[in-house]
Each structure stands twice: as C-alpha cells, then as structure tokens.
Amino acid sequence: MIKRINDFFQTSLRNQFIGLMSGFIILFIIGATCLYVYDQSIGSAYKVQSAQLNQKEDVAEQLYRDFQKAFFDARGYLAFGRQPFKESIFIQEKKVADTISKLKELQTEPEDQLFIKDAEEFSNLYFKKLVPPVINSYEQGDIEAVKEASASGATATIETFQTQLNGYADSIEKSKRSAYEEVNRKESLSQTAFIVFILLMLLVLTRLMRMIAKRIGQPLDQVSSAAEQIAENDAYQKWTFNNKRKDEIGKMSRAFEKMIYKIQEKEEHLLAQNEELQAQQDELESQQSELEHLLNMTKNRESQLERRNEFIHGISSSLNKQEVLESIVKSMSSVMGASRGMIVLMDEQKSNASFGISKNGGAQFLTYIYNGIHQRLFDSREPFSLKREMTPSEKGYHEEVLYSYDLFLPVLSAGHAVEAIMVFSRFGNDFSERELDEYISLAKQISISLQKIRLFEETEDNRQLTQDILNNIQEGIQLIDKDGNTLLMNTKLSALISGDFDDLHQVCYQTWKQALINRVEDKEELEEYYEDIVKQGKTGKHVLTYHLADSKEVFQVYSESLYRGEEQIGTIFVHRNITKEFEVDQMKSEFVSTVSHELRTPLSSVLGFTELMLTKELKPERTKKYLTTIYQEAKRLTSLINDFLDVQRMESGRQTFEKKFEDIVPVVQHVIDTQKVNAPHHYFNIARETDCTIVLGDKDKLSQAFTNLISNAIKYSPEGGTITVLFREGDESILIDIRDEGLGIPQDAIPNLFAKFYRVDNSDQRRIGGTGLGLTIVKEIIETHEGDITVSSEEGKGSVFTVRLPIVTIETFKEDEHGGDGMNIIVIEDDINLASLLKAELSDSGFKVQHSSSGSEALKKIQEERPDAVVLDIMLEGSMSGWDVLEKMKSDEALSHVPIIISSALDEKEKGLTLGANDYLVKPYHPSRLSKTILHLLLKKGMKGEILIPVIDQKAGQE
Structure with a gap:
C-alpha cells in the first residue's frame, strides 16, 4: 500500500503539488x-x-x-x-x-x-x-x-x-x-x-513553495542550460543530471536527448535547401517591392478621388451655412490628413466651424484674426505654410522634439476679395507644391458654395421678413393664384382655418376652402362667395360676414386682385375679426331693451299710483298702501340706477377702493343677518375649515359683492332650503363657497353668467326680476381684490359660487407694520436639531429668529429685544421650565401683550391656554403650521390698529 502511494506521487508533479496544497488548505x-x-x-x-x-x-x-x-x-x-x-x-x-x-x-x-x-x-x-x-x-x-x-x-x-x-x-x-x-x-x-495564525500559514506556504521550486526548477534549469549550449556550439554535449526520474521532468529530458540526435542528422540537409530557397526569396522580394509601390500609388489616387468627391458632395448637399462650414472643415482635414482645422467667414457674425479645436482655442483665433500672421492672407491672398515646434499639449506622451506644419489658406470671392480663411495643422510632414495647387482648387469650389448660400440666405431673409410682416398683422391674409392654390398665408388665417399645415404655402384650393367652410355656420354662402371670386373673378367691393360655428367669433372677408403690370397673378383675401364690434352692437340693443323694460316697470307703478292719489279721494289705509308701493318701486328704481352707475364707473376706471386688513367672516355674517329678514323660508349655515380669514380689501365693496351673491341664492331658490357659506383654505388664499338648493343653472349658460345684461333663458328664472348686472359687479369687485369667482351647478339641485381671495401674507403685514424689516421671533427650545428646523422655517417665512435653550437666558433676551412673538417649549435646560417663563412674562406688564405659542411634546393644552398662552402646538407637527399660527396671531393683533392701504384706481392701478 505504501509503495502504491509512493508511486502515485513520484510519477506526477501534479499529484505532488495537489497533495502539498491540500494538506496546507x-x-x-x-x-x-x-x-x-x-x-x-x-x-x-x-x-x-x-x-x-x-x-x-x-x-x-x-x-x-x-x-x-x-x-x-x-x-x-x-x-x-x-x-x-x-x-x-x-x-x-x-x-x-x-x-x-x-x-x-x-x-x-x-x-x-x-x-x-x-x-x-x-x-x-x-x-x-x-x-x-x-x-x-x-x-x-x-x-x-x-x-x-x-x-x-x-x-x-x-x-x-x-x-x-x-x-x-x-x-x-x-x-x-x-x-x-x-x-x-x-x-x-x-x-x-x-494575524499570528496567518503569518504562520504564510511561513508554511513559503517553505512549501521553496521545496516545490527546488524539485521542479533545478532540473529544468539544467535542461535549459544544456539546450543553450547545443544552440551556441552546434554540437551535442553530454550533461550531468539524474534523468532516471519517473515524473514528467524525467520523461522530458529523455525525449529532449533523442530530439537532439535527430536534429543533427537533418541539419546538413536543411542547410543546403536553405541556400537555394534564399536565392529564390531575394528575387521574389524585388518583384514584390515594385508591385507594392504601384499598388500604393493606385490606392492613394483612389482615396484622393473619393475624398474629393465626398468633399464636393458635402458642400453642395445643404444650404444651411453652419452645416456647410462644418462639412468643409472636416472634409478638408480628411483630404489634407490634418489633425485639426478651422474656417472663418469674413461676415459680421464671423461664422465659423472647427475640427479638433477646443472652444477656447476657437475664441482665441477669432479674437486675434486681424492681428499677426493672419494679416498676410489679406495682403497676399496666397496660401502659405509655417513650420513650428509642437507644444507639450500637442505632443501627448512623446518626449522628443516634434514639429507641426500650419497651412493658411484664403477663400477668394469672384471679386478676388478674401471672404473666408482656413487654417489646418498637420504633424510630421510639410505641404508640397502639388498639394497646395490641389487645395487652391478646392478653395474655389468652397467659394462657389458660399456664394450659393449667401444668395439663398438673402432670398430667405426677404421671404421671412414678408412672412413676419404678414404674421404680425391682426387680419388674416391669404394670397392665391388663378387656380385658387395658396401662394402665401399668415398665421392668423392659418389659426382661423385650423389647418394642420406644415407649410403655409402651396395648399391647394379645395383643401383650405373646405377646412374654412367646416368651421363656419353659413357654409353655402361662404362657398358661393369663394366660387364667385376664384372661378368668375368677382373681386372688389363684395364683402361677406360669417360666424364661426364652434365659437361666437364673427369675421368679415373681402378680396382684391393682384396685378403684375397688366397681368393678374392672383387674389388677396383679408379676413377681419369684427366680434367686438358685433358684440357692441348687440349690447347696445340689449341695453336699450333692458333699460327700457326694467326702468319703465317701476316708473309705470309710480306714475299709476300717483295719478290715483291725485285724482281720487282715498281712505287713509289705501293711501298708505299706495305710498308704500311707490316707495318700494322707487327703491327698486334707485337700485337699478346704482347698478348701471357701478358698472359704468368700473369700466371707466373711476371706481375707488379703501383697503385695509379685514376678517372676511364678520363681513359675510353681517350680510346674512341683513338678508335673512327677507328670507323667512331659508335656513342659513356658516361653516369654517380654516382660521386664516384675514384679507386686504374694501369692506363696503366686499359686502356689496357678497350681498349680491347671497341675494341671488335666495331669489333662485324660491321654495326655500338651506344656504350654506363655507370658508376653506386654498393655496395662499381663502375660498368662500356659497351653496344653495335652488333651480340650478344650465351648463351652456355658465360661460356667459358674468356677462353684462345676461340672464339665463329659463321660464322659472324669467319670473325673477333683475337686470343681469349683479354678477358682473361681483366679478369686477372680486377681481379688483386680486381674486376670482367660479361657479358649478346642477339643474334642479342648486348652485355653488366659489370666491377666491388672497389671504394676507407675512410680506404684506411686515411692509405696513415694520417698514420692510422682518418681525422678531424668539424660539425657546432645548433640542438643538428641532430648534434649527424651526429657525430655518421661520426665516424662510420672512421672520428674524433668535434661539435660546434655557429659560433664564430667554427672559433676558425677551426683556432686551421685546420680540413680536415667542415660541416656548415646556421642558428646558436649567432650573426654569416653560411654565415658569410663561408665568414671568404674563406677570410683567411690559411683556404680557407678547403672543406666546407653546411648542411641546406634553399634551397639556388646557393648562397652557389657562396660564395665558395664545396657542398650543403638540409635537410632532409640520413646521409650516408654526409660521401660519404666528402670522395669524400677529395679523389679529395688527387689525386693532386699523392699518389702511392708499386709495387705488381700479383700472390704472395708480396709488
């Protein structure tokens, strides 16, 4: 078993390496x-x-x-x-x-x-x-x-x-x-x-690497040395190292020794063949050099022709001057092999384009264009080149001395004047005479292209000037040819036709005529008018008035023939918007009708009852009844006359307003108290969703406006019901909704509701008297207060009139109270982060803010500064709490009037208000709420001083 393991590691370097590294890992x-x-x-x-x-x-x-x-x-x-x-x-x-x-x-x-x-x-x-x-x-x-x-x-x-x-x-x-x-x-x-463990493991790894290197590297070095000796001495020599190893190195050494024998056997044969091949190679290289030279010449010529064709195509494919200049400088740089270049026209704008040049470099060239070496172009009108040493920024990573060749090339006009100059830089080699001739030829092509652009721009400027003149004329103007096709049309007429035309020219007769006819009411009459003029040539005094179908606009069109010499080349149509004149005529008629009806009715009653009293002996009770009727009709007549006079004064700009800070809620409440006497069947409800109800306005005029609105709500809900007035907050404004449960208003009548003398065409509403001037007066008064009025309604369910008035902001108040200086606010807060947030919010709202973290320090500041308001936390640094500061301020007669807003995480609002705080905010709250609270308290305080605004002319806006 041990022998088998030993053979496993001795026969493979890979196995040896894997074994050592596995143990280490x-x-x-x-x-x-x-x-x-x-x-x-x-x-x-x-x-x-x-x-x-x-x-x-x-x-x-x-x-x-x-x-x-x-x-x-x-x-x-x-x-x-x-x-x-x-x-x-x-x-x-x-x-x-x-x-x-x-x-x-x-x-x-x-x-x-x-x-x-x-x-x-x-x-x-x-x-x-x-x-x-x-x-x-x-x-x-x-x-x-x-x-x-x-x-x-x-x-x-x-x-x-x-x-x-x-x-x-x-x-x-x-x-x-x-x-x-x-x-x-x-x-x-x-x-x-x-760390010690890592160092020990690194030491072990180092020892393993040294052992592996010794076992593998040493025999490889010996084989390498033997191979070098064979290569240098051209003869095989024995080397001394153990090649009896069973691993890859032993196998490689034995194979290498056999390879040397075979190489030496074939070396002499290969040398002989090599000498013969060398001779053949010399001959082929000579032929190849000649062919490569011819091929390079052909490619260079072909490339030159392609660049020239691209250059000519680039400068002739566009009439946009900037595009052509950019094409010229890029194409010329390509033809020349230049790294950078620039072209400048000698016009007033110094139009230019550049390639490979920074914006600052181009500006520098334009600044000194008439100085230094450029002047040579204007004097000689001949191209020239200069050799100069390249700057470090141009050389990049090159350290040796390099040179750049700058070519200055003029573009001459037909009168041999310099109309443009070109400068190109090429690195490495100068411009030859042959190249200069070629570039002069290209400059002539550039001159022709620039001439074409100049002529096009002059033509386009004249055409655009004509079009601009027509576009700024208030009438719609159109020029057509003999067949009725449009030659010229201004934007006023294009908007009237509502034609989605990309070009105002070249619109065919049927297209523009049908587009206009589709918009008018009297289609057949207008079509007959155009047919008479275009087909039969009946131009001149014939004038047609037509109405647009989708609006109330009225137009008048007339035509005149256009002659060039004695030949008629077209017809001009002029469309005048006569809507205002038409409305004035209608308004005059309606005014006469309304005045005659509304004034005659009370006058008839007055005259009739007066005549009865003069001609007959009446009982006292009947006399009193007649006198009462005469008095009511006289009041009605006076109200009608006052409405007419108010509208006339507003339109003429003679209406004046005395504005001051007013709380709008009492104004509306007074109006309701006055109106409810005559409305026993109506229930009035006032709801508030905001405390910011102070506006800058004329109390009497606002009262007149809300009187008209609430009176209308009563009149147009004859069956009674609830009339609700809701105050809510908008974007820097207050919104007052006046809602009734009456007859409602048709949707098609709402856009005309505020027009003079307009009354809704409804049998129920016609029974209700009025001149149609009440809402006109309301709109004028509200808009004079920089507000607006809107209405929404549903027939049979009632209407909602919404008045928007701007609320008084901190800027308005401080201009009148402090002469433009911000109001001083002291924030007493121990949390530095929250104090910074509140300070930033109040500063953005226009206040001057100071901060204290302790009660004793804050009291000293308050006594010194006498702030306009104080923001007070309950939990403070030091021995004094917020309650102590509050008690001290309220016991001091000089400080008791200063508004105090408590800002605390403790929910003890009742206690704070009982001790004299003006408001109590429980953390967390949005910082903007604090700004609004302070502003509202200061405005209420400021209203006691009756701050008046100068009398303002309604129309001219002069103080």
Missing part, C-alpha cells in the same frame, strides 16, 4: 474555524449582556419618569387645585409599583437589590406617608401645614431619592461601558491570534 481551514468560533462566542456573550443592561436601563428610566410625573402632578395639584392632577398621583403609584416589579425580574447584581429596596421604601414613604397628609392639609386649607411638611424634609427626601436614581442609572451605564471594554479586549486578542 486543510490546516488553514481548521485553524480559521477555531478562531471564528471563538470570535462568535465573544460576540454572542456580549449581545446577551448588553441586552440585559439595556432592559435594566429602560426600566430605570421608566421608573424615573413615573416618579417625575407623580412629583409634577402633586405640585400641579397644590398649585392649581385641579382634580385630574390628584387622580394622576395615585395612578402613578400603581405604575411605580409595576415598574419596580419589572426591575426585580432583571436584577443580577447586589447593587440592583439594594436600589430596589430603596425604591420600594421611598415609594411607600412618598405615596403612603408624605403625599396623603399634605393633600389632606391642602384640601382643608391649611397651607402652613403644607409648607411645614415641605420644610420638614419631604423635599430633601425626594431630592435624595432622585440622586440615588441618577446614581443607579450611572452605574448601569458604567456596567455597559465595562462590558464593551471587555469585549473589545477579547476581540483584540482574537484578532492578534488570527
């Missing part, structure tokens, strides 16, 4: 596994110990919070006498007992047992012996007994226990640190052992 895996298992055991033990300490720390913190809550509740009950504080004390007693029970389950050290014993004793002392007598004395009104209990050691006992509780928490933290240091020490030892 097994040893390495065993050692690494042991170290890994040890390291995992350290980590597992630390995790268990850390988890126990963390649980113990959490329970200790919970015990601290439970006792603190009991302390605060006891003090709160003694300070304010509120029953919930008293009940909370005994609830905390149960929580303390539960927490101590949890701590007993986690005790592992003697100090845990001692602390638990102290905690139980203190809990029994506090809840059984200290608190009940003090509460009993307080409830009996014996304040002196309460003070005596506090002075007799109760406070000292509590402070002593708090010190014990803090000391216990510190001991837990110390245990955690000790455990962490111990696991670090063990892990360091584990790592050191792993």
Whole structure:
C-alpha cells in the first residue's frame, strides 16, 4: 500500500503539488474555524449582556419618569387645585409599583437589590406617608401645614431619592461601558491570534513553495542550460543530471536527448535547401517591392478621388451655412490628413466651424484674426505654410522634439476679395507644391458654395421678413393664384382655418376652402362667395360676414386682385375679426331693451299710483298702501340706477377702493343677518375649515359683492332650503363657497353668467326680476381684490359660487407694520436639531429668529429685544421650565401683550391656554403650521390698529 502511494506521487508533479496544497488548505481551514468560533462566542456573550443592561436601563428610566410625573402632578395639584392632577398621583403609584416589579425580574447584581429596596421604601414613604397628609392639609386649607411638611424634609427626601436614581442609572451605564471594554479586549486578542495564525500559514506556504521550486526548477534549469549550449556550439554535449526520474521532468529530458540526435542528422540537409530557397526569396522580394509601390500609388489616387468627391458632395448637399462650414472643415482635414482645422467667414457674425479645436482655442483665433500672421492672407491672398515646434499639449506622451506644419489658406470671392480663411495643422510632414495647387482648387469650389448660400440666405431673409410682416398683422391674409392654390398665408388665417399645415404655402384650393367652410355656420354662402371670386373673378367691393360655428367669433372677408403690370397673378383675401364690434352692437340693443323694460316697470307703478292719489279721494289705509308701493318701486328704481352707475364707473376706471386688513367672516355674517329678514323660508349655515380669514380689501365693496351673491341664492331658490357659506383654505388664499338648493343653472349658460345684461333663458328664472348686472359687479369687485369667482351647478339641485381671495401674507403685514424689516421671533427650545428646523422655517417665512435653550437666558433676551412673538417649549435646560417663563412674562406688564405659542411634546393644552398662552402646538407637527399660527396671531393683533392701504384706481392701478 505504501509503495502504491509512493508511486502515485513520484510519477506526477501534479499529484505532488495537489497533495502539498491540500494538506496546507486543510490546516488553514481548521485553524480559521477555531478562531471564528471563538470570535462568535465573544460576540454572542456580549449581545446577551448588553441586552440585559439595556432592559435594566429602560426600566430605570421608566421608573424615573413615573416618579417625575407623580412629583409634577402633586405640585400641579397644590398649585392649581385641579382634580385630574390628584387622580394622576395615585395612578402613578400603581405604575411605580409595576415598574419596580419589572426591575426585580432583571436584577443580577447586589447593587440592583439594594436600589430596589430603596425604591420600594421611598415609594411607600412618598405615596403612603408624605403625599396623603399634605393633600389632606391642602384640601382643608391649611397651607402652613403644607409648607411645614415641605420644610420638614419631604423635599430633601425626594431630592435624595432622585440622586440615588441618577446614581443607579450611572452605574448601569458604567456596567455597559465595562462590558464593551471587555469585549473589545477579547476581540483584540482574537484578532492578534488570527494575524499570528496567518503569518504562520504564510511561513508554511513559503517553505512549501521553496521545496516545490527546488524539485521542479533545478532540473529544468539544467535542461535549459544544456539546450543553450547545443544552440551556441552546434554540437551535442553530454550533461550531468539524474534523468532516471519517473515524473514528467524525467520523461522530458529523455525525449529532449533523442530530439537532439535527430536534429543533427537533418541539419546538413536543411542547410543546403536553405541556400537555394534564399536565392529564390531575394528575387521574389524585388518583384514584390515594385508591385507594392504601384499598388500604393493606385490606392492613394483612389482615396484622393473619393475624398474629393465626398468633399464636393458635402458642400453642395445643404444650404444651411453652419452645416456647410462644418462639412468643409472636416472634409478638408480628411483630404489634407490634418489633425485639426478651422474656417472663418469674413461676415459680421464671423461664422465659423472647427475640427479638433477646443472652444477656447476657437475664441482665441477669432479674437486675434486681424492681428499677426493672419494679416498676410489679406495682403497676399496666397496660401502659405509655417513650420513650428509642437507644444507639450500637442505632443501627448512623446518626449522628443516634434514639429507641426500650419497651412493658411484664403477663400477668394469672384471679386478676388478674401471672404473666408482656413487654417489646418498637420504633424510630421510639410505641404508640397502639388498639394497646395490641389487645395487652391478646392478653395474655389468652397467659394462657389458660399456664394450659393449667401444668395439663398438673402432670398430667405426677404421671404421671412414678408412672412413676419404678414404674421404680425391682426387680419388674416391669404394670397392665391388663378387656380385658387395658396401662394402665401399668415398665421392668423392659418389659426382661423385650423389647418394642420406644415407649410403655409402651396395648399391647394379645395383643401383650405373646405377646412374654412367646416368651421363656419353659413357654409353655402361662404362657398358661393369663394366660387364667385376664384372661378368668375368677382373681386372688389363684395364683402361677406360669417360666424364661426364652434365659437361666437364673427369675421368679415373681402378680396382684391393682384396685378403684375397688366397681368393678374392672383387674389388677396383679408379676413377681419369684427366680434367686438358685433358684440357692441348687440349690447347696445340689449341695453336699450333692458333699460327700457326694467326702468319703465317701476316708473309705470309710480306714475299709476300717483295719478290715483291725485285724482281720487282715498281712505287713509289705501293711501298708505299706495305710498308704500311707490316707495318700494322707487327703491327698486334707485337700485337699478346704482347698478348701471357701478358698472359704468368700473369700466371707466373711476371706481375707488379703501383697503385695509379685514376678517372676511364678520363681513359675510353681517350680510346674512341683513338678508335673512327677507328670507323667512331659508335656513342659513356658516361653516369654517380654516382660521386664516384675514384679507386686504374694501369692506363696503366686499359686502356689496357678497350681498349680491347671497341675494341671488335666495331669489333662485324660491321654495326655500338651506344656504350654506363655507370658508376653506386654498393655496395662499381663502375660498368662500356659497351653496344653495335652488333651480340650478344650465351648463351652456355658465360661460356667459358674468356677462353684462345676461340672464339665463329659463321660464322659472324669467319670473325673477333683475337686470343681469349683479354678477358682473361681483366679478369686477372680486377681481379688483386680486381674486376670482367660479361657479358649478346642477339643474334642479342648486348652485355653488366659489370666491377666491388672497389671504394676507407675512410680506404684506411686515411692509405696513415694520417698514420692510422682518418681525422678531424668539424660539425657546432645548433640542438643538428641532430648534434649527424651526429657525430655518421661520426665516424662510420672512421672520428674524433668535434661539435660546434655557429659560433664564430667554427672559433676558425677551426683556432686551421685546420680540413680536415667542415660541416656548415646556421642558428646558436649567432650573426654569416653560411654565415658569410663561408665568414671568404674563406677570410683567411690559411683556404680557407678547403672543406666546407653546411648542411641546406634553399634551397639556388646557393648562397652557389657562396660564395665558395664545396657542398650543403638540409635537410632532409640520413646521409650516408654526409660521401660519404666528402670522395669524400677529395679523389679529395688527387689525386693532386699523392699518389702511392708499386709495387705488381700479383700472390704472395708480396709488
């Protein structure tokens, strides 16, 4: 068996290598596994110990919070006498007992047992012996007994226990640190052992490699040395090494020795054949050189012709100047074999293109184009080349001296003026005379191409100028040929036709005519008009008015023939939009009709009843009835006249507004109180979803607008029902929805609802009086306040009118209150991260923000700065809490008016508002809510000063 294993390794180097490496790997895996298992055991033990300490720390913190809550509740009950504080004390007693029970389950050290014993004793002392007598004395009104209990050691006992509780928490933290240091020490030892293990394994591996190298490399070196001797001496010599080995090296040495014998036998024969083949090879090489020279000449000529053809095709395939310039410089660089190049036109724009040149390099060339060596081109008008040493940036990784040859080539116009210059750089070899002749020929081709582009651009500029002139004319203009095909059309007419034409030219007669006819109402009349003009040539004074089917626009079209000399070359159509004139004519008619009807009705009543009173003897009660009717009709007549005058003043720009900060809710409430007297069958409901209801506006004009809207809601719900006014917040605006349960509005009438004199065509609504001016006046008033009004409705179910008005922002308020300076806000917050967030939010909203983390420091700042508002946390650094700061500020007459917003994680809103806070925000909340709260409080405060805005002209916007 041993012999068989020995033969297995001796007959193969691969088996030897695999055996050694397998043993090394097994040893390495065993050692690494042991170290890994040890390291995992350290980590597992630390995790268990850390988890126990963390649980113990959490329970200790919970015990601290439970006792603190009991302390605060006891003090709160003694300070304010509120029953919930008293009940909370005994609830905390149960929580303390539960927490101590949890701590007993986690005790592992003697100090845990001692602390638990102290905690139980203190809990029994506090809840059984200290608190009940003090509460009993307080409830009996014996304040002196309460003070005596506090002075007799109760406070000292509590402070002593708090010190014990803090000391216990510190001991837990110390245990955690000790455990962490111990696991670090063990892990360091584990790592050191792993490094030592790796070093030992590397040492073993080195020894194995040396052994393998000695066994394999030494005999290979001897075979290699013998082979070199044979190659140098051309004779076989014996070498001395053991070739009796059974492995691959022994087999190779024996085979190599046999090969040497055979090589020497055939060497002489091969030498003779080699001399003969050498002679034949010399002759073939001579013929090959000649053929290669001819082939290279043919390829160069073919390549030159291809580049020339590509060059000519590139500059003649486009009329875009920039594309042609880029094609020229790339093609010329290819023809020349240049590494970089540039072409510049001598026009006003210095149009240029470059290849292989940076943007800065091109700008530098244009800057100095009329300086230095370029001037030679303008003087001689002949090409020339320069040799220069290449710069380091051009040489790249080459270190030796290299040269670049720069060719300056002019492009001459037909008048022999320089219209462009070209510069190309080639590395390695200069430009020959033959090449210069070829490049001059190509420059002439470039000149012809540039000339064509210049002529095209001039033509295109003239055409575009004509088209731009036509496009800026308000009328739609079209030029057609004798067959009716479009030669020219401006964008106004293209938009009117709604033709999706890529080109405004060359549109056939039937196409554009049908596209226009499809849009109008009187299709047959318009088609007959075009047929008379195009087919029969009836141009001139004939004018046609037509209406668009999908809109209310009205157009008027007329035509004129276009002559060149005495020959008619086409016809021009002009389409004028006369919608405004048409609407004015209709409005005049409607105005006369409306005024005559609406004014005659009350006047008829007034005149009729007056005549009766003058001509007949009437009883007193009938006289009073007639006088009442005359009075109501006179009021109605006055209201109608006022509406007409309001609309006229608004349109003429003479309406004035006195704006100031107003709360819109009382304005609407007053309107409802006024209107409900005349609406006994209606129920009014006001709902609010926002507190931001302050706007900048004219109270009387806003009252007029909402009076019209609510009056309409009453009139158009004759059967009664609920009228709801909802205030909600929009994007920097307030939205007021006025909803009724009345007749509703047809969908086709909504777009015209705010037009003057417009009334919905409905039999039920026609019975309801009105001029159709109320909503027009509402729209004008709301838009003057930089708002808008929208409506949604469903017939038979009612309508909703939504008014949007901009709410007053911080910028508006600080411009009027502070002359453009930001309002000063002091944030009192001990959490640095939250304070930074609030400071950033308030600063972005336009406030000047200062921060304090302690109550005493904050009070000094407040007394010095006199801020506009204070943001106050309850839990603060130092001895003063947020409640203390609040009490100090409210007791100070100079600071009592400063708004205070409490920002706290404690949900004690009722207590905060009772102590005088203006608002209470419970963490967490969105920072923007704080900005809005401060703004709303400051605006309410500012409204007491009646801040007025200058009178503004409605139309001109002048102050």
